[in-house]
Amino acid sequence: MAGDHLAALVKAAHIATPFIYVGHSLGANFGEIYQARYPHAVAALVLIEPGMPPDLLEDFHGTRSEAMEASDCDYTCYAAGLATAVGVTRLASLALGHKALDERTRSIYQAYLTRPATLMTTLASLGAATKTAYECMDVREFGKTPVLTFASTQTREPESNETIEDVKRWQVHQRAYLADLAAKSTRGGGLVIVPHSTHSSMVLGKEQAAFVVRAILAFVKHAGL
Numbered sequence: 001m002a003g004d005h006l007a008a009l010v011k012a013a014h015i016a017t018p019f020i021y022v023g024h025s026l027g028a029n030f031g032e033i034y035q036a037r038y039p040h041a042v043a044a045l046v047l048i049e050p051g052m053p054p055d056l057l058e059d060f061h062g063t064r065s066e067a068m069e070a071s072d073c074d075y076t077c078y079a080a081g082l083a084t085a086v087g088v089t090r091l092a093s094l095a096l097g098h099k100a101l102d103e104r105t106r107s108i109y110q111a112y113l114t115r116p117a118t119l120m121t122t123l124a125s126l127g128a129a130t131k132t133a134y135e136c137m138d139v140r141e142f143g144k145t146p147v148l149t150f151a152s153t154q155t156r157e158p159e160s161n162e163t164i165e166d167v168k169r170w171q172v173h174q175r176a177y178l179a180d181l182a183a184k185s186t187r188g189g190g191l192v193i194v195p196h197s198t199h200s201s202m203v204l205g206k207e208q209a210a211f212v213v214r215a216i217l218a219f220v221k222h223a224g225l
Contacts, residue, residue: 003030003033003034003036003037003135004037006030006033007034007037007038007041017038017041017042018041018042018043019041019042019043020042020043020044020045020216020225021035021042021044021045021046022046022048022216023046023047023048023050024048024049024202025048025049025050025051025199026050026051026129026132028046028047028048028049028050028051029051029056029132029136030132031045031046031047031050032045032047032136032139032181033135033136033139035142035145036138036139039142039143039145042145043145043146043225044145044146044148044219044220044223045142045145045146045148045185046147046148046150046216047147047148047149047178047181047182048149048150048202048203048212049150049151049178049199049202050136050149050178050181051129051133052173052174052177053133053134053136053137054133056129056130056132056133056136057130057133057134060130060133062130064134067130067131067133068131068134139184140184141184141185142184142185142188143185143186144185144186144187145185145187146185146187146188146189146219146220146223146225147181147185147187147188147189148182148188148189148190148192148216148219149178149179149181149182149190149191149192150178150191150192150193150194150202150212150215151174151175151178151191151192151193151194152193152197152198152199152201153194153195153196153197154196154197154198155167155168155170155171156170156199175191175193178191179191189219189222189223192212192215194208194211194212195208195211196208197211
């Protein structure tokens with residue numbers, strides 16, 4: 001379970017609890033599960049555009065039992081680690097770069113990609129997405145833990161046979177879902193919309209990330225933490 005894996009990491013890293021958990025994307029979903037399983041370890045929960053369970057399950061056609069029993073790191077995960085070790089992903093990262101990053105941050109990002117553990121961990125996390133979806137659906141409330149959620153302004157690109165209008169309707173549903181997440185806490189801070197942001201620029205964009213940090217600091221101060 002994601003909550004138990006995070007608890008093991010917190011213990012191994014000697015992180016004092018309770019602490020303020022800040023997670024982006026799937027990392028935010030992991031935070032939901034961790035707080036639900038270890039509520040006394042989380043002083044506050046900040047969820048930066050976590051995935052909605054129906055979206056995480058969109059390409060999965062098995063049962064819940066099959067999802068929970070599946071391995072997070074299959075042969076593709078280990079193959080990716082080998083490819084990284086021999087430098088394939090480094091060449092790819094140099095060729096593709098990342099337009100959302102400045103030169104200094106891009107160099108750090110590319111160096112990070114050269115580590116075999118990086119890609120293996122990323123693929124294992126994605127491999128756990130279906131389990132994570134089911135575990136998130138089991139979370140009913142966050143108790144008194146302060147919770148703040150964030151959403152980006154720009155919609156995602158249409159997929160398959162979707163239209164722009166379909167995506168706009170999806171965004172309305174997504175924002176309602178994120179607002180409901182905050183409302184699962186008796187001390188929910190509501191939903192904050194990050195100006196001029198995409199899902200990735202919320203944490204990678206200089207101005208957008210600064211906005212998020214300011215909002216978190218204000219939230220933490222208001223919560224008395």
